[in-house]
Amino acid sequence: MQHAEPAKAGASPVVVLREIHKSFGALEVLKGISFEAREGQVISLIGSSGSGKSTLLRCINMLEVPDQGDVLIDGEAIALSGSGQTRRIADENQIRRIRSELGMVFQSFNLWAHMTILENVMEAPLVVQRRARSEVEAEARAMLDKVGIGSKADAYPAQLSGGQQQRAAIARALCVNPRVMLFDEPTSALDPELEVEVLRVIKLLADEGRTMILVTHDMDFARSVSDHVIFLHQGHIEEQGTPAQVFGATQSARLKQFLNAASHA
C-alpha cells in the first residue's frame, strides 16, 4: 500500500475521513477508510462492484452514518451520537448546514419529478439556503446554460433524455455553490452517447478547479480527470496515488486484475 502524496500542496483539506467503518447487518462493507480531499483536488474512487464505493461516498454527507470513524468538512467534525449500527446524527442543524456545502449527484439523477428543471435547480437555494428568488433564478439559469440545457428550464424531468437529466442534476448540485461535489457513477445509467455529454461537463468543472470526489467505472475518464485515484477492495484502500502511479505503475495484484478486467469490458 502506498501513502497519499500531498497533491496541490499548500491547499487546506476540505474533506477528511478518519478510520471509517460501516457494516450492513453482518456484512462489513468498509473496514477503516481514511483519506482527505484538499481544495481544488479531484479524487476518483474505483473498485469492483460491491466494494463499497457508493457506501463510502454516502458516508461523506451522512446518507449512511458510519459505525465508527469521523468525517470532517472544512475542519469541522460532523457530530454523531451513539455507537455501532445505532449511531445517529446528533445535530440536525449542523448536518443540514454541512449537507448544503456538499453537492451530490446520483447515479439515477433523482431529479424531483414534479418540479420543472428550473424549479429543481432553485429548490435548495430557496428552501435550504433561503436566498432571494430573483438572485437564485438568475444564477440557476446561468448554471443551466453552463451545463448546456438552458433551453430546457421549463421542461419536466420526464421530458428530458438521461444525459440532459444528469446535467440538470449537476446544475442542481452546483447551484448551492458547494465546497465539494460528490458524484456517484454519474454516467452508468446512461447510454454511451449520452455519457459523453455528462463527462464533458464534469471535465469542465475539474478544469475550473472545483473540489470533487467521484465514483466511476470509466478508467479512461478517471485517468484524464483526477489528481488522485483511490482503489477500494474488500473494504480497504488497496492502492492510491496519482493516475500515473495507479494506472501506470500498478503495484497490487488485485488492482492489476481489476484494471485488466475493466479494459476488456
Next chain:
Amino acid sequence: MQHAEPAKAGASPVVVLREIHKSFGALEVLKGISFEAREGQVISLIGSSGSGKSTLLRCINMLEVPDQGDVLIDGEAIALSGSGQTRRIADENQIRRIRSELGMVFQSFNLWAHMTILENVMEAPLVVQRRARSEVEAEARAMLDKVGIGSKADAYPAQLSGGQQQRAAIARALCVNPRVMLFDEPTSALDPELEVEVLRVIKLLADEGRTMILVTHDMDFARSVSDHVIFLHQGHIEEQGTPAQVFGATQSARLKQFLNAASHA
C-alpha cells in the same frame, strides 16, 4: 432453389403443407410455403429471427390459422372456413382429434404450473383421449424415466430447472403417442449446460425413428439430427435439402451469410 429429395423413400407423408400464407395485419410473414414430412423423417427449420419459423410450425397444429393454403395430417385436410385473416377452424372436433396426434414442445416449456409433473404428463391422455387412469399413469412414469426425470414426478414445474422442465414437456408431448412431434426452439430458453440434456433426449427420439419437425438455431444439432433441413427467408423457403447439401454445398448467398453469422454467434 433445390427440390426436396424423397428422404426415407416409400414412407407415406404424415404432414403436408400446401402453399401456406400468413399475415399479421399488414406484415406478411409466410408467403406460400409447401413441404411434407414423411413417416420417420426429422425436419429442421432454420432461418434468422423473425423469418417466420415459429409461425410456420404453429400453422401445422393451427395455433395460427393460415390465411391461405392447406395443412394435411395423414392425408386428411384440416377443415377451415372463411378466408384471409378471418379464416377460422371449421370443425372443432376434427381439430381436437388432429391436435392430439401432434405433440408440441414449446420454447418456454409451458408446463401447466398448477399441476405436478406427473399430472402434466397425464392430463392430455386422460382428458382428451379419455384413457384409463391406471394405464396412463404407468405409461407416464415410464415416459418420465425415459427422459431422465422419473424422480421428479411429484414436483411442481417451478421446482425444476429449465432443462428438467423442457424434458418434462417432451414427456408430456410423447405421452399422447403423437404421429409427429413439433419442437419450437426447445433449447433456446436454456443455459448451455441444460441445453445438452434436452438435445440428448431429442437425439434419442430421432434415433428411434420418430417423425419430428423442429425449429432450431443450433446448426450443429440440426446437422446431426435431421434428415432434411429447410431454410426460411423472408417468408419463402430459400433453400432445402439433406444436411450435407444445405450445410456442405450451400447454394444461396442468403444461406451462406446466415450460416456464417450463426457460426460466429
Next chain:
Amino acid sequence: MFDDIAFWVSYLTNGKHLTWYASFQFTIFAALMGGALAVVFGLAGATAKNSRFLPFRMIGWFYSSIVRGVPDVLFFLFFPLAFEQGVEWLVATQVCSPEMIAAQTAPWPPCREANWFLGTTEYLLLASVSLGLVYGAFASNVIHGALRSVPAGQLEAARAFGMSARQVLWRVHIRQMWVYALPGLSNVWMLIIKATSLLSLLQIADIVLWADRLGAPNFLPSVGLVHDDWRWRYYLVLFVFYILVTWLSERAFEAIMRRAGRGILSEAQA
C-alpha cells in the same frame, strides 16, 4: 363475588341472549352464501366481459359499472323488494282475474292471490343473492383481470394438446386464475362480511337488531333485568366480532393462497 358471577352468567345465558347468539347464524349464512354467489356472479360477469358477442360484453360492463356506481345499501334493499314484486307480478298474470284486481285496495300486489309471503328464510336467501349480485360486480372485475393474467402459453399448450375450449377454460384457465384473483377476492370477501351488518334492514332479526333490543334501557322488572342504556356495550361486542372475523379471514386467505399458489408462486415453494 360469586353471586355476581353467577348473576352475570345467568343474565348472559338467558333465552334473550341465547337468541342473540343464535342469530349469528344468519350473519354467517349470509356471508358464506353471499360470498359463494359473488364468485358465481363474478365468473358470469367476467365471462360476459370476455365474450366475443358485443351485447354480452355490454351487459357485463353495465352490470359491473351500475352496481358499483350506487351505494351497496340501495341495491341491497332494492333487489329483494324488486324480486318479490317481479315474482308477484308474474304470478298475477297467471292467477288474477280482472274482478280480483278491481277488488284489490292496496297498491300492491295486483291481487291478493298473487301475494308471496316472505319470511326470515326467504329474506335471508334474497339478502344473500343481493350480496352476491352487488359484490359479484366487484368480483367480476377481479376475475376479469385475473383471467387476463394467466400466461398465454399455458392456454396455448392446452389447445395444442387438443383440449376443447371448455376444457381449456375449466382445466387450465380458471384453475390458474385463482392465484391472481385471490388477493382481490379476499378484499371482496371483507366487504361482504361487513355488508352482512345490514341484514336487519330486510326484517331479519339479526345480530344488530338483537344488540339494539338487548341494550335498550328497561324500566320494568316484569320485562326483565332493569338497566340503563347499554347499547354501546352490545355494539362494542359486534365491533370486536367483526374485527375478529376480518382477522380470521385474513389468516384463512393467507393459507388458501399458499395452497392455491403451489407451483405458481415462487414464495410458496419454501
Next chain:
Amino acid sequence: MDGFFNDLAIMAPAVLFNIYFALASIPIGFVLAVFLALGKASPNPLINRLSRGYIYAFRGSPLFIQFFMFYSLALSLNVGLWKPMGWSGVVLHPLFMGPLVLILNTAAYTAEIFYGALRAVPRGAVEAARAYGMSRRQQFTRVIWPNLIRLAWPAYTNEVVFLFHATAIVYFALPVLSGQGELMITAKGLFERDFNAFLHFSVAALYFLMVSLIVFFIFGLVYQRLMRHLPAQPRMRFAPKWIR
C-alpha cells in the same frame, strides 16, 4: 313520467344532506388520514401500534355498527360530559354525529391508501432532498407529499365516491330530525307508500350516480393537473376497490 319528475323534485333537497355529510367529513378525514399514515410509517413503536390498530379496527368493522356504537356511546357520556359543558345539543345532533363517524371511518381507509403511496414514493427523490440539507419538515412538504398525493389520487378518488355512498346509511342508524331525510330514507319512505320500488329506488340511484360522476369528473381534472409533469398521462379509471 310524472312520478319520475315528482320524485326528482322530492329528492333534490334530500341529496343535499348526503352532500353535506360527505363535504363535512372529507376534508377533516383527509387531514386525519395524513397523520395516521405517517403514524403507521413511524419508527416509534407506540405511535406505530396505535395508528395500525386504529386503521385495522375501522377498516375491519362495518360502518353501520360504528354509527350505532358511537351514537349510543356519545349518548351515555351525555350526562357526565357534554351536558355540563353545554355541548349536548351539538354532539348528539345527527348533523354532527354523522360526519364524526364518517370522518373516523374514512380517515382509516384514506390512511391506508396514503400509507401505500408513502411507501411507493421514490427513495431517490427523498435522498436527494436529504443530501441538499432539507429538514424533515421540508423533505415532507417539498418532496414526499407532492409525490404521495399523486400516487394516492386515483385510489383516493374512489374512496371519496364511496364515502359519498356511505352517507346512505347514516339515517338508518341515527335518529332523524324532522324534515331532514337524506336520499335513502326519502326513497324508502316513498316506497312504503305506493310500493313502486323501481321508480323510487331508481331515482335515488340516479342521484347517487350523478354525484359520483361529478366527483369523478372533478377529481379527474385535479389528477390531470397533478400529473402534468408526466408526458404520457395515465388515465384514471373508475375501479373502486374499497368500500365499507
Next chain:
Amino acid sequence: QETVRIATEGAYAPWNFLNDSGAPAGFEIDLGNAICEKASLSCEWIINDWDSIIPNLLAGNYDLIMAGMSITDERLETIDFSQNYFPPDPSKFVAPAGDTVDPANLSGARIGVQGGTIQAAYAEENLASGNTVVTFSTADQAMADLMAGNLDTILADGAYLEPVVAASPDAIVFVGEDVMIGNGVGAGLRKDDADLKAKVDEALTALKADGTVDKLIAQWFEGRGPYFAE
C-alpha cells in the same frame, strides 16, 4: 285451522316486548292468543320493526298488526282496524325529574317521538315550529335519549309511559296536560280482509263481554286501567 300471522314490534313493554327467553310477550300477545283461541285460528307471531310494520302488512308479509297501534283517520285511509281492544287513552309528556318543562308553551325544545306514531304526527303538526322534533325508530331509543339528557321531553302513549314513570319516579315525571289523540288501540288489517276482521271483531266482543280484556289490562298495566267496563 286457518293460520293467522300477527306482527308485533317487541319493543314497547308492557304492550309487547321480548321476554327473557327471547319470545314475544306482553298484553297484546296474551290478548292475541285469546282472540285466536276464541275464533279458532292458529296464530303465529312475527317481530317486525315499527317503521315498516304497515307497509309489510300491505305487502302481505302478515295478516294482522297488534303493536299498540292507535286507530286514526289517517291510518284508516290505508288499512283497516278491528274494534279497539284498549280504550281511548291520553298521550302524555314526560321529562327528566327536576327539569322544568311546560309542554303548553315549548320553545327551542327537543321533543322525542317514535316515528310513524300518532304522537309523531301530532308533534309535527302542533309543536314543530320553534322546536325540534326528533324521530326514533323505537320508543325505547327515545327513552334512552331522554334519560341521557338529549331530549327535553317525550310525547308518547300514557299506557306506555305509566309503568315507566311508576318504576322510576325519581328519574322521570309527567309534565303538562295530557293530549287526547287516537280512538283507542286496535288490530290493524288489510282493507280487503273482511273475513278476518269479522272474526277478530266477534272474538273481541266476546272477550270484552266476559271481562277477559279488562282482566288482561289489569294484569299487564298493574291495575291502572283504563277499562272497558267503566
